[in-house]
Amino acid sequence: MEEIRIGVYICWCGTNIAKMVDVEDVARELSEMPDVVIAKDYKYMCSDPGQDLIIKDIKKHNLNRIVVSACSPRIHELTFRRTLENAGLNPYMFQMANIREQVSWVHDDRIKATKKAKALVAAAINRIKWHESLDKRTVSINPSTLVIGGGIAGITAALELADTGSQVFLVEKERKLGGNMAKIDLTFPYLNSAQQIINEKIDRIEHHPNIRIFRNTVIDEIFGYIGNFNSTIGQNGTEAELKFGNIIVATGLKSFDPSGIKNYGYGKLPDVITSLEFEQMLLNGKILTKEGKEPANVAIIHCVGSRNSDEHEYCSRTCCMSALKYANQLRSAIPEVNIYQAYADMRAFGKGCEELYCSTSRKDVMFLMFDQQKDLPVIMEAKADDSCKMVIEMNEKLSGERIEIPADLVILMVGLEAQDDAKELARSVGISMCGNSFFMEKHPKLDPVATTTSGVYVVGNCQAPKEIPDAISQAKAATARIMATIKQGEVEVEVITAEVNEDICCGCKTCIQVCPYTAITFDENNSVSVVNEAICKGCGTCGSACPTGAIRSRHFTDNQILSQIKGLMSKSLELNEL
């Protein structure tokens, strides 16, 4: 057997790690472990000079295994695997110890943190002795793409891909395409017509030779993996078997239902409406109360269902600017109308938005602030002798006064929340959800449209509330990623599949019963189980269930994990005794 020669690198991550972990001490101590040829600490391991350091050392010291102790492997494992490849080593001769997310950022005692870092690195060093070269596995990419959701994000993605000549399947739950954008009149901040933009796109999509649209349709179950997904879609009583290489999820968000907030009387007071209902009025060209009269006083209440622990803690991001948009539209439709904006905080970030705020405030609009956490305004029916239909009582925060606002029409700026079937959808495409039921991206900063499932992307509002330009940018970003894989024709996939040792297998078929993907079949002739590597996803469940130890879960073998435990424990106990 070849001699084991390990290189160990401890990253400072600037001060991120170095301020809580004594990186030099870790490197010094672990350089003494058997088979470790060199151990170094360096400022930024993932930087080009950091990677070059590894490459040079591999060549100079003939290293054949590398341990990097830095951030989470979920962030940089692939980076360093590539570094190894560049130096001519098999990328699986690599192991990371997570001393940032799981040490320096979560502990506040430098001595203890340094001790734990040493134990984790010792575990990695012990594990890597059992690593073995694994061959790359590539799969071909089916050039078709499934887009789920036909709002502006889904439509944009579909057109973008279809224009390059690829086939797109677009699945929309409703009969009508366009999502929320098709339900609004003008768009902030420049007050362009939403209808004009969206209708042109819907028209193009309906006539595009490369796009097949499924309306009134939801996806049930999706099988396969990147490059080779398939699903059966039922529509109008017939079933279509679709095959596609990538998936874009663009299912958007729905408007919050304000009936539960009793202060606002939505559903009881006829002239309290939601922003979406007001958009419909604008689209109809008539701003009227239920009695068919033009309102003399209109109040717009912000943050309905948002930024409050009783409903949703997050900011829905589009309502402040929409509220300003309404003030402008009201002012031009009914020049003498009194407009009141009851807001919690005015959020006007983004191009053209602060400008919209300033120009609107010059249009004789009254801005009144309330406490969204503790003290919501109350909407009541006015008394018979009042000149208005409703009165809004609120404690105005800036003046500190209790005031009454007259209103004939009240617009509730309802927030955006997850679709009712978001959870089922997440399950069927195999992606995760964040706490507030938005779909989770692979990395919030570095990889905002991909997900942890290869070949599945999330774009538009379903990832988090956002305005139309951001939804479109995400859609285009995802299509660029997909086009790159289509162009290459194949992608690399994980090689951490299971393998049966036929000499040990007793033919009990336990593994076949536990595999969630029916990746294992039984070879009747030899009475042994066989894993189909194209289907196996490497969960390792069969490996833990096999009674004879015939199954090896590649890169997570028994020996690798047991030595990791051993390395961790012996270092930890050794340091405890000091």
Place this chain on the structure above:
Amino acid sequence: MTYEPTIIAFLCNWCSYTGADLAGTSRMKYASNINIIRVMCSGRIEPMFVLSAFREGADGVLICGCHPGDCHYHEGNYKCLRRFHLLQKYLTQMGLNEERMRLEWISASEGKQFAELADDFTEKIRSLGPCKLKETAETLT
């Protein structure tokens, strides 16, 4: 010196390990006694791993996977749960307090829950005191 227990935590890659990373990115603080070992799915966690952790001197073992229904591989966590119950019985027979091993579901967004769990479990193990399995095994052999 105060007694500092050593705890090994086996976390599945997709939900729980990501949740633990989130505790880090959110700079939540928790006990440094928890040492995480990553596996792809909680279904990969063999009883042997847990036993070996105790045998090597761990005072507690924590197992975390995705919430029921959320496993990246559909149902690995159910397999894990079933095995966990068997393992609990086994540990009791070996004379270990079954509370030294805990199974919890942690999703990718539950950084806070992970940090709280880490602290809570560490306190539990601290109150149980050192696990004597390693010593006993060494005197027997």
